Amino acid sequence: xxxxxxxxxxxxxxxxxxxxxxxxxxxxxxxxxxxxxxxxxxxxxxxxxxxxxxxxxxxxxxxxxxxxxxxxxxxxxxxxxxxxxxxxxxxxxxxxxxxxxxxxxxxxxxxxxxxxxxxxxxxxxxxxxxxxxxxxxxxxxxxxxxxxxxxxxxxxxxxxxxxxxxxxxxxxxxxxxxxxxxxxxxxxxxxxxxxxxxxxxxxxxxxxxxxxxxxxxxxxxxxxxxxxxxxxxxxxxxxxxxxxxxxxxxxxxxxxxxxxxxxxxxxxxxxxxxxxxxxxxxxxxxxxxxxxxxxxxxxxxxxxxxxxxxx
Amino acid sequence: xxxxxxxxxxxxxxxxxxxxxxxxxxxxxxxxxxxxxxxxxxxxxxxxxxxxxxxxxxxxxxxxxxxxxxxxxxxxxxxxxxxxxxxxxxxxxxxxxxxxxxxxxxxxxxxxxxxxxxxxxxxxxxxxxxxxxxxxxxxxxxxxxxxxxxxxxxxxxxxxxxxxxxxxxxxxxxxxxxxxxxxxxxxxxxxxxxxxxxxxxxxxxxxxxxxxxxxxxxxxxxxxxxxxxxxxxxxxxxxxxxxxxxxxxxxxxxxxxxxxxxxxxxxxxxxxxxxx
Numbered sequence: 001x002x003x004x005x006x007x008x009x010x011x012x013x014x015x016x017x018x019x020x021x022x023x024x025x026x027x028x029x030x031x032x033x034x035x036x037x038x039x040x041x042x043x044x045x046x047x048x049x050x051x052x053x054x055x056x057x058x059x060x061x062x063x064x065x066x067x068x069x070x071x072x073x074x075x076x077x078x079x080x081x082x083x084x085x086x087x088x089x090x091x092x093x094x095x096x097x098x099x100x101x102x103x104x105x106x107x108x109x110x111x112x113x114x115x116x117x118x119x120x121x122x123x124x125x126x127x128x129x130x131x132x133x134x135x136x137x138x139x140x141x142x143x144x145x146x147x148x149x150x151x152x153x154x155x156x157x158x159x160x161x162x163x164x165x166x167x168x169x170x171x172x173x174x175x176x177x178x179x180x181x182x183x184x185x186x187x188x189x190x191x192x193x194x195x196x197x198x199x200x201x202x203x204x205x206x207x208x209x210x211x212x213x214x215x216x217x218x219x220x221x222x223x224x225x226x227x228x229x230x231x232x233x234x235x236x237x238x239x240x241x242x243x244x245x246x247x248x249x250x251x252x253x254x255x256x257x258x259x260x261x262x263x264x265x266x267x268x269x270x271x272x273x274x275x276x277x278x279x280x281x282x283x284x285x286x287x288x289x290x291x292x293x294x295x296x297x298x299x300x301x302x303x304x305x306x307x308x309x310x311x
Numbered sequence: 312x313x314x315x316x317x318x319x320x321x322x323x324x325x326x327x328x329x330x331x332x333x334x335x336x337x338x339x340x341x342x343x344x345x346x347x348x349x350x351x352x353x354x355x356x357x358x359x360x361x362x363x364x365x366x367x368x369x370x371x372x373x374x375x376x377x378x379x380x381x382x383x384x385x386x387x388x389x390x391x392x393x394x395x396x397x398x399x400x401x402x403x404x405x406x407x408x409x410x411x412x413x414x415x416x417x418x419x420x421x422x423x424x425x426x427x428x429x430x431x432x433x434x435x436x437x438x439x440x441x442x443x444x445x446x447x448x449x450x451x452x453x454x455x456x457x458x459x460x461x462x463x464x465x466x467x468x469x470x471x472x473x474x475x476x477x478x479x480x481x482x483x484x485x486x487x488x489x490x491x492x493x494x495x496x497x498x499x500x501x502x503x504x505x506x507x508x509x510x511x512x513x514x515x516x517x518x519x520x521x522x523x524x525x526x527x528x529x530x531x532x533x534x535x536x537x538x539x540x541x542x543x544x545x546x547x548x549x550x551x552x553x554x555x556x557x558x559x560x561x562x563x564x565x566x567x568x569x570x571x572x573x574x575x576x577x578x579x580x581x582x583x584x585x586x587x
Contacts, residue, residue: 017409017410019405019409019490019491020405020408020409020410020414021405022401023401023402023404023405023409023494024401024402024405024406024409024410026397026398026401026402027398027399027401027402027461027465028402030398030457030458030461031424031458031461031462034436034439034454034455034457034458035424035427035432035458037435037439038432038435038436038439039427039431039432039435041435041438041439042431042432042434042435045434045435045438050438055437055438055441055442056438057438096327099323099327100327103320103323103324103327106320108320108324112571112574114324114328115571115574116567116568116570116571116572116574117328117331117332117571118327118328118331119331119567119570119571119574120331120332120335120563120567120570121331121334122570123515123563123566123567123569123570123571124335124519124559124562124563124566124567125515125518125519125520125521125536125537125562125566126519126520126521126537127519127521127537127538127540127541128536128537128540128558128559128562128563129334129559131540131541131545131555131559132334132335132337132338132556132559133334135337135338135341135550135552135555135556136333136334136337140350140352141349141350141352141356143337143356143357146352146355146356164352185330185331185334188331189331189570193574193577193578193581194581196578196581197578197579197580197581197582198581198582200578200582201582217316239422239426242426242428243426243428245428246426246428246429246430246431247428247430248430248521248522249521249522249537252521252525253521253541266430267428267430267522270430270434271430271433271522271525271526274433274434275433275434275437275525275526280434280437280438283434284434284435287430287431287433287434288431290428290430290431291431294426294427294428294431297423297426298423301419301422301423302419302420302423304419
């Protein structure tokens, strides 16, 4: 190392340890201040009686906020919906991301164009994407309904007729299904990127060997590709799962948690309660129900990262 | 590939691409529709019956606050990108080179910070920006958005710095450069593609936020695109659909092109992170 050789002003800064600390400190201090402190405050807040009128953390009320939240009928609906939306999205994502990454692992003409088209959902701001879907799923003017009518699926004499519309966001089951589809649409590019990165890291010899053995597409996929992808599929599930679980823009702008409260989810309820109704501590208590998911994802991800180091 | 397999390959690719772009495609068609045509459920919605119009697209720029929202988002974006680079670039280099084994392996842990849901933090952060007197200004968002961008960009850059051969900066140091000069003169230029990617992502991640924008800002003058557009163009039950879609498309096109160009860089970032 050149440590000994360097002298003068640079000497202190030149020690790798010291320079490392100096370069790392600003980011760490910032994150501690604006992620670490709010994280702790979120917990303290949920035990207090703060409101938007009096936002300081005061009036320790123990578990009262949680008890109140759990007693509300919306609680179970929101928790169940959050879980359904998250797992429904993940199930579809796993299949589609594996498929999409398998296609993108090959060379073909126009690949750059296809990659650009495929990444569009992730590039669009979540709220604007949600509005596009709101219009696409409009109760009266959805072009999907028109296509289904032409195909004889909707309308008089149709499979789901005589109704001329599906009312995607107006019925509980379809509203939740719509939220799942929108989330799959939004997260597929990210999931694909994660899986594709893993796919491209699989040694070529494995595929060459399979080709020599005469294995077909599906045999290769299930015998070689998918087993080798298992760790990255787990990463894709954990990452996109948490992003879907914590997102409120899609529900806030499409179903508004409706019809009624039937498609309510935890993060949007926390927002409505904490900000719209001014019950900061109640909202914080609702949001805290996302903490276990965060912890599970953290532990699994770190264990995975640690184990892959050992291997 | 046999003919059947090739057909299956392109058909699947086409269907996936169609799924990805369909809402945007429908948005583009909508922008130029006259209202009488738009609200006619009988005719083919993909065609223009009385012909297209530019009226609603112009309305967005001339009669709504969209230019204000766009300017706010640009100013916030520029500040957030600058703050992110100042914090994330040195941090990523330090982790890749200076903090030993645990630093190199911290990729997953950093990404977890990015995954902490903003919906868990928005209420205490609302209190903090109120306390700092920043509520209802764009500076509240400038202050808070790096919580999303710094972890993501540090993670991405960590991969880039790790992919630069150690020999390069060590050779520079043997030639008499200090460690910091080796970073500044040798590693940094090598990591420029990664830094470029960070600029794009930091900008688009701040643009994509909805919850902080909805929580911290209530006056129109300080709103961003992601909260301002739905607020200004949806009034009760009245939706200005064509103008809304114009806003979506105007924002989506540059972002999609940016992401498309960086597709391979992103795959590289994930490859490096997955390798530990």
